[in-house]
Amino acid sequence: MSRHVLAKLTTAIVMLAVLIIGGQELYAHRHYEEPVVLGPGVTRVERLSDYFEPLRGTMNDSVVYVLEGEEEGGKAFIFGGSHPGEVAGTLAAIVLVENAVVRQGTLYIVPHMNRSGSTGTQPSGGYPLYYHIDTAFGSRKFRMGDRVTHPLDQWPDPDVYIHYPSGQSLSYVEIRNSNRCWPGRPNGTLTEQTNYAAMELIRKHDVNIAVDFHEAELMYPVTNCIVAPSKSASIATMAAINLSIDFDIHTEPSPPGYRGLSHREIGDHSDAYPFLIEVPEPFLDQPTGPKTESLLLEGKDEILMRAGDKGLLFVEFDESGKPIELRVGRHLSTTMSLLEEWNNFSPDLQISIEAPDYYDLMDNGVGAFLRDPDTADPSMVVFD
Amino acid sequence: MFLKVSLILAAMVAAYVIANGPLKLSVELAMVFAAIVGAVASGNWLPLRHIAEGSSTYLDLALIFFTATLFMNVIKASGGLDLVVRGILSRFGDKRAVALILLMFVMLIPGALTGAGSVSVLVSGGAVAMALTYLGVSKDRITAMIFLLAGLAAVAPPVSVWAMLTCAGTAIPYVGFELPLGIPVLILGTFTVMWLGLRPTESMGDEAMALPEVGPEVSGWRTALPFVVVFSLIVASRVWPHSMPILGLPLIFLVGAIVAYALNFRKIDFFKLSSETVSQLLPLLATVISIGIVIQLMTLTGVRGLISYAVIAMPLWLVFTLLPITIPVSEGILGFGGAAVIGIPLIWMLNSVGLHPTVALSGLSLLWCLGDALPPTAIIGRLTCQTVGFEDNYSTFLKTCAVPWLAITVVGTLMVIFSRELSFLVRA
Ligand SMILES: [Zn+2]
Secondary structure, eight states, rough: HHHHHHHHHHHHHHHHHHHHHHHHHHHHHHHHOEEEEEOOOEEEEGGGGGGGGGGSSSOOEEEEEEOOOEEEEEEEEOOOOOOTEEEEEEHHHHHHHHEEEEEEEEEEEEOTTTTTGGSSOOOOOOOOSSSEETTTTEEEEEEEOOOOOOOOSSOOOSSSEEEETOOOOEEOOOGGOOSSSTTHHHHHHHTHHHHHHHHHHHHTTTEEEEEEEEEOOOTTTSSSEEOOOOHHHHHHHHHHHTTTTTTOOOEOOOOOTSSSSSSHHHHHHHOOOOEEEEEEOOGGGGSSOOEEEEEHOOOOOHHHHHHTTTTTOOOOOOOTTOOOHHHHHHHHHHHHHHHHHHHHHHGOOOOEEEEEEEEEHHHGGGGGOOOTTSSSSSGEEEEE | OHHHHHHHHHHHHHHHHHTTTOOOOOHHHHHHHHHHHHHHHOOOOOOHHHHHHHHHHHHHHHHHHHHHHHHHHHHHHHTHHHHHHHHHHHHTTTHHHHHHHHHHHHHHHHHHHSHHHHHIIIIIIHHHHHHHHHHTTOOHHHHHHHHHHHHHHHHSSSOOOHHHHHHHHHHOOSSHHHHHHHHHHHHHHHHHHHHHHOOOOSSHHHHHSSOOOTTTTTOOOHHHHHHHHHHHHHHHHHHSTTTSSOOOHHHHHHHHHHHHHHOOOOOOOOOHHHHHHHHHHHHHHHHHHHHHHHHHHHHTTHHHHHHHHHHHHHOOOHHHHHHHHHHHHHHHHHHHHHHHIHHHHHHHHHTTTTTHHHHHHHHHHHHHHHHHHHHTTOOOHHHHHHHHTTSHHHHHHHHHHHHHHHHHHHHHHHHTTTTTTGGGGOOO
């Protein structure tokens, strides 16, 4: 055997070993199921496939937690995980599931809107596979995710993505971006089918308001805000004004020409009033140090701070960082403020809830609002 | 953190120099080696999961490279290319400028449709090179022309890969790019073919005379049909995007290869041809896989973030002055990763100082396409040399590119600086 062939053979064997050993970690992550403990407000647990049968058994047959009040009223559809790398959205939804109590009206909560995307991290992204939230009983472990649907669930991509039904062209990667695939369609891709199921839920229950939890880069102009189309604008503006005592927040209009986003299509294709909330997540920015779990959860970064000193950031950013309790707390308080404004706007369709808010989270951390799945009644634990 | 990440970067550079020099590793292995050294230096030990994950980043691109080359190799083996060259030359051989413009479109169309300059090189490069040889253009000029046109093809609308990748990362809609991308591509493409091809530099015609006779079994329709099939599938997915199943470019090219194989009457050993195609593409495939690993490890260690910061933290005049260097070099080092690492923060930065993102991004795209000829990766540059059979020194090829390169650089940079003034090009 010549030296050349030997070198090739060795490289091939080494690479194969790396793929097998490294791949096992990826496999374990893809199949890790997060426990969620049903809180006092949960009255039913459904799945998206209950609204669109073909999703059954797929990676995107996400859990829908239903919290019904004793009194009938308005209905809200609240979801995180459209972009599974924006973890505050998923956590805020889970905190609601484990803690919220509904007095009047109904909440439909989906923590993993694009569940498939949460079963893999971004190739070349260098992400951690999991993040852990410390609690009094130990830590709760969650899947870190990618921005888009996992290619094992939806592949190949076309060379250009043409949005349904508008026909607008977008980059090919956006065909797996849940927040470019609204309103979805029944015979489309997995991502489109998932959004279609959510639209069916919204239409079937005559949902009044839809809230989509996101996180954004600090270098991105659209952060610390509520994005709303013109039909939702007055509610969003009033909510933002009320919240501005607590933290920096503003409203952004949903551009009519930019299609496929939840804040545009949900409103155009149903009677619901859509809102999308952005909070700042330093982990997502390009100019940061290593993409570690602590950057994800504490949101402190020296390189990004220097970018802030140069005026390149759209939010204030200092040594205190943007910790996860701040981001989750913002989502919760903003949601409650939107519900309050909804109640003023539509008094006969009240939605009244009790849930932890921004100050509760800032004082006690996210862990204080997560329950222990090991000591909970097993019938009250859902694996998602 | 700054110091630590800077030291890791220094360790990576040193490791690369040692691996590529005394250790005599190939560029690809040296890059991976350097990235692993960086990961170890940052305390991540041997991050096997990251290496495995990073290696899958450009899987789709690798599949397109393979299937498109296989497709062209079948056509070539069946004598179809000879026929195409004869066709172009017999009709327009005496009208040099017209022939050059036609050849330019033959080069631009595949890349414009797919967003991949490599597809232009692989699909049209061989035939166009032969035609240019017949027109008396020397090999270094042919190589330069094919590379530059392939780059412009990737920039050209409707699918412009850098603009789309940056749009995806910045949430700027990919709309209104037709004119800001299309007009400069046509002007610069015409300039390139005229500058490099209008004056014959070799004696004309000899090579074409030496072409193997095109036998009666190689007919026009038999050569054209596989191309028609490939382009119809691409166009059909645009016209009926919601009723056509998504085939993806790899499958489309594979279908084209099978059609070409089924139609040709010459005996082709499909298996042998496939394995030859893999050997031919091995360096390129190794590059795209290595870049994925390298970018992942650079992100893991914070080096990617540091580089990205360095680019946007400069004063605006310096950013503008250095654009002709930073943008192509980022592409040369990171492949398409350059659009993510530098493009996204840069566009946000330019947007925040009031420039027009669509026009600025179009200008940047022109600069990015040049980087595909730059080492260490030099993806399209090397692919072009391979396809054309240019075996001279690589720097000779780069020197031949100089004048059109400069023209593209000037236009691209000015488009960024004057993007606000040029915003009339963007139709809402
Ligand atoms: Zn998002």
